[in-house]
Amino acid sequence: MPVETAADGRRSVHAQIDVDAAPEVAWAAVATGPGISAWFVPTDLDGRTGGQAVSHFVPDGSMDSIATIAVWEPPVRFVAGTHEEAGAIETEWRVDALDAGRSCVRVTHTWRAPDDCHDAQFEGYAHGWPLFFRILALYLRHWPGRRCAAFQATGVADEPAEHAWAAFAGPLCLFGVEAGDAVETPDGEAPLAGIVETAGESELLVRLDKPAPGLAHLTAYAMSGKVYLTARFYLYGDGAASAAASAQAAWQAWIAERFAATGG
Incomplete structure (x- = not known):
């Protein structure tokens, strides 16, 4: 999203998505630790003015990432502040009711700067949210309120x-698949089966039946002369924790056999 500028020197970017969930359900997904952990990264959140939100x-x-909550207005809005290279950053989350039990979730990052020196950084933030918002929307559609067991395995x-994506996805029978395809990795490979929700050049989002109901995001992205290959899983339901422990070990072993480890 492009950076918006205000007359008083504030600069901001935002991202938003409409979700199939009532406002109170969407609020729980973006304003509680278990809710955020079910579609983003593991997060602890003390929901009150002066409380902290810590994303791991x-x-x-x-x-x-440690933020302090400056405004707490459930079930509609909260604002959390951090200090980064760009200075003081405010991040506002809003949940607005739409028709027929649907909601709009919006995040806005705001900072002050005399010029555009940090614009690229924040445009990157805004471009990153759509992926996680797709995960949020699927979570709210299929498993609202369910606790999540998440893990990721990464290689280089x-x-x-x-070429790295082909070497990653090919042995798993995931190379060249399209949205709507039913997929399953071969016996002896890292476990995954389900329906492809979205497919990009070097990216897949799969709604899972195996290793447990949930979502998997697989991607290859270039950074600093290397390509990082990541499999991120969100598993839901009563058996999610044990399924995640077993699947994490299998995926980490599979990636380690073929690619350099990252320690992540």
């Missing part, structure tokens, strides 16, 4: 990204 981007806590390959 890697298991060891080295990339935690040499560029170009299209």
Whole structure:
């Protein structure tokens, strides 16, 4: 999304999605720790003015994002602030009612700057949200309110990204599939079966039957001369935790046999 500028020097970007959920259900998904963890990254959230929201981007806590809640207006709006290279950042979450029990979820990042020196960084944030919002929408459509067991496994390959993606997706029988296709990895490979929701050049989002009901996002993205291959899983239901533990071990072993480890 393009950066919007205001007369008082504020700059902002936003992203939004309409979801098939009543406002109170959508609010629980974006304003509670278990809700956010079910479609984004593991998150702890103390829902009150002055409370903290902590997003854990890697298991060891080295990339935690810690925000302090400045405005808490359930079930419609909250604002959390962080301090980054760009200075003080405000992130506002809103849930607005639509017709027929549907809702609009919107996130806005706002900062002050005299020029466009940080615009690319925040445009990157805005472009990243649509993927997670697709996961949010599917979560709310199929498993609203269900607790989630999530994991990811990541490896590294040499560029170009299209070759790395072929080496990643090919042995899993996932290369060249399209939205709507039923897919299943072969016996002896990392476990996955389900229906492809979206398919891109080097990306898949799959609604899962195996290893448990849930979602899997597989992608290859180039950064700093390397290609990072990631399988991110969100599993839901009573057996999700045990299924996630078993599947995580299998996926990590499968990736480690074929690609360099990242420690993530």
